[in-house]
Amino acid sequence: MAQLSDDCFAFGGALMAVEEAQALIMARVPPPEGEEQVPLSAARGRVLARDLVAATPLPPFANAAVDGWAFRHADLRPDAPTRLVEAGRVAAGQAAMRPVAAGQAIRVFTGAPMPPGADTCVMQEDVTQDGPAILVPQGLKPGANARPAGEDVALGALALRAGRMIGPAEAGLAAALGQAMLAVRRRPRVGVFSTGDELAEPGGALGPAQTYDSNRFTLLALLAGLPCEARDLGILPDDPARTAAALAEAARGHDLLLTSGGVSTGEEDHVRAAIEAGGRLVFWRLAVKPGRPAAMGVVEGTPVIGLPGNPVAAVVCFLHLARPLLMRLAGAEDQGLPRFAATADFSYRKKAGRREYVRVTLATGDGPTRARKFPREGAGLLTSLTESHGFVELPEATTAVAPGDAITVLPFAGML
Ligand code: AMP
Ligand code: MG
Numbered sequence: 001m002a003q004l005s006d007d008c009f010a011f012g013g014a015l016m017a018v019e020e021a022q023a024l025i026m027a028r029v030p031p032p033e034g035e036e037q038v039p040l041s042a043a044r045g046r047v048l049a050r051d052l053v054a055a056t057p058l059p060p061f062a063n064a065a066v067d068g069w070a071f072r073h074a075d076l077r078p079d080a081p082t083r084l085v086e087a088g089r090v091a092a093g094q095a096a097m098r099p100v101a102a103g104q105a106i107r108v109f110t111g112a113p114m115p116p117g118a119d120t121c122v123m124q125e126d127v128t129q130d131g132p133a134i135l136v137p138q139g140l141k142p143g144a145n146a147r148p149a150g151e152d153v154a155l156g157a158l159a160l161r162a163g164r165m166i167g168p169a170e171a172g173l174a175a176a177l178g179q180a181m182l183a184v185r186r187r188p189r190v191g192v193f194s195t196g197d198e199l200a201e202p203g204g205a206l207g208p209a210q211t212y213d214s215n216r217f218t219l220l221a222l223l224a225g226l227p228c229e230a231r232d233l234g235i236l237p238d239d240p241a242r243t244a245a246a247l248a249e250a251a252r253g254h255d256l257l258l259t260s261g262g263v264s265t266g267e268e269d270h271v272r273a274a275i276e277a278g279g280r281l282v283f284w285r286l287a288v289k290p291g292r293p294a295a296m297g298v299v300e301g302t303p304v305i306g307l308p309g310n311p312v313a314a315v316v317c318f319l320h321l322a323r324p325l326l327m328r329l330a331g332a333e334d335q336g337l338p339r340f341a342a343t344a345d346f347s348y349r350k351k352a353g354r355r356e357y358v359r360v361t362l363a364t365g366d367g368p369t370r371a372r373k374f375p376r377e378g379a380g381l382l383t384s385l386t387e388s389h390g391f392v393e394l395p396e397a398t399t400a401v402a403p404g405d406a407i408t409v410l411p412f413a414g415m416l
Contacts, residue, residue: 015287017396018320018355024282025296025325029303032331034186040174043166046184047227047332052160054177057150062114063092066145069105069127069134070118073142081128081135090115105134114146121145153177163333165227187229188255188329192219195236195243195262195271196309214382215260215307215314222318222416227330228256238262244274251278251300255329258322261309264293271306275299287354287396290379291316296325303329310379316357316391319415339393342409346373348401350394357391359384362409371409385416 035049064070069086076082084105090096092111099116100106106115114121120143128135153159159177160170166182174182199213200206213235223230233250236243236259243262250257262271263284275281275297282296290313295306305322307314319337327334342362350356360371374388390411394401401407 015285015292015354016283017287021283021286021296021321022324025303025321026328028282028298029325029328032185032188032329035183036186037181038184039181040171040179043171043174043182043184044168045225045227046166046182046187047330048160048162048164048166048170049183049185049331051158051162052174052177052179052182054153054155054157054159056178057155058153058159058173058176059147059149059151062149063147064108064110064112064114064121064145065147066121066123067109068107068122068124068145069136070108070115070121070146071100071105071136072102072117073120073140073144075102076120076136076140077138079138081137083130083133083135085133088115105136119143119146161333163331165332185227185331187227188326189253190223190228190230190256190258190326191233191250191254192216192223192230193233193236193246193250193257193259195238195259197238197268199235199261201235214311215309218311218315219258219260219307219318219322222315222323223326226323226326227332228326233257236262238268238270240270240273240277243270244277247271247274247299247304248278251302251304254302256322256326257299257302257304258307258318259304260307260314263295263306263308269293271295275304275306279304286317286321288316288320289350289354289356291320291357294321296321308379311382312359312379312384315385315416319410337410338414339408339410340369342369342371342392342407343367344392344401344403344405344407345370346401347403348373348394350399350401352399353396355396356394356398357410358394359388360390360392360409361387362389362411369409371407385412388412 071084087104088098089107090112091109096113096115100118122136126137194213194216198210200210202212220230236246259271262269272295279299280297284295286294291308293308294317297304307317359374363370371392374384376384390409393408
């Protein structure tokens with residue numbers, strides 16, 4: 001029987017579905033190796049290499065959640081206010097030594113340890129003071145206004161799983177559990193090239209027939225929000241030998257290479273051939289709009305993604321190919337892109353068999369969020385990204401959208 005090469009899957013003629021491309025990537029990209037210790041203050045955007053298990057309960061001791069008085073709930077009358085005698089005072093940071101006895105209350109302030117024996121607090125605003133006594137209103141539930149030890153995280157509980165990216169919430173939790181240093185995964189090094197003889201460096205002069213390179217800056221900014229070390233590798237000319245040489249050279253010092261442009265079928269499109277020359281092409285055309293020409297391959301053992309040149313197509317393919325691949329290389333748990341349900345406020349027709357991302361503006365008010373199609377559609381329009389609010393994702397099987405249809409929105413907030 002004939003042997004199939006990897007490439008035979010890539011050239012079936014048909015466009016590859018986005019999910020199939022993602023599955024191929026996941027099957028081929030290895031999980032990361034190596035970890036390092038970083039101070040918590042420098043851990044933002046890094047990926048936890050080990051589970052964080054609580055070495056102390058959080059909170060570490062039972063404490064008052066309000067400024068008020070602490071007492072035993074059993075002392076309260078169920079049917080009328082209860083008079084309790086103030087028998088001590090504990091502020092935040094002080095140890096509560098004196099137990100509360102029957103009929104007593106201890107003056108406490110938020111964060112102060114609950115006096116031994118006390119289980120409930122009343123807010124000072126809810127109390128009538130009467131000399132050395134207070135009148136506690138009826139109806140307080142047992143444990144009200146008090147925070148038990150370990151309420152947030154129990155001793156020994158799994159607080160954060162390995163693979164979690166450290167953001168503000170994770171940094172705060174790690175600090176609250178007493179961690180000064182975190183074991184994090186090594187960051188993949190990602191190199192970003194643009195390709196095209198027409199591209200000029202922003203800041204320089206624009207020659208005739210030139211346009212400023214924008215993709216590199218969009219991609220570097222997208223990468224800045226992901227767990228990697230991104231490097232700007234400049235602009236490659238439309239030259240097959242130089243493109244192949246640059247990819248091979250860069251592959252040795254990086255864990256992932258991204259290019260944009262030069263991946264279509266034109267005579268001046270050299271990225272696909274350069275991947276084939278230096279390694280192996282995994283796939284080349286994707287069933288997605290905007291996006292279609294997008295290549296993925298391996299050069300010198302390093303994955304290379306050739307994104308389309310048109311800026312909106314480059315963004316779409318980055319989000320659906322490069323981002324999941326990078327999260328995998330970084331060992332980061334991937335929650336996927338943010339998505340929510342909305343209602344279409346537009347009509348649209350599309351071809352079956354490919355996925356489309358339609359730029360929309362969003363209107364919220366009473367009822368569900370409504371998505372209105374951004375009027376200009378070109379895949380090269382940068383303002384269609386700055387002036388719209390998200391993509392509507394239209395699945396492969398969809399052929400039409402009508403006003404009132406339930407749709408899925410990928411909001412730019414938190415993504416772009
Ligand atoms: P290509 O796929 O190389 O034919 O490029 C498609 C379109 O995207 C052309 O109009 C290019 O000028 C444009 N383009 C390619 N790369 C970039 C870039 N880095 N920044 C802005 N536009 C680009
Ligand atoms: Mg080009």
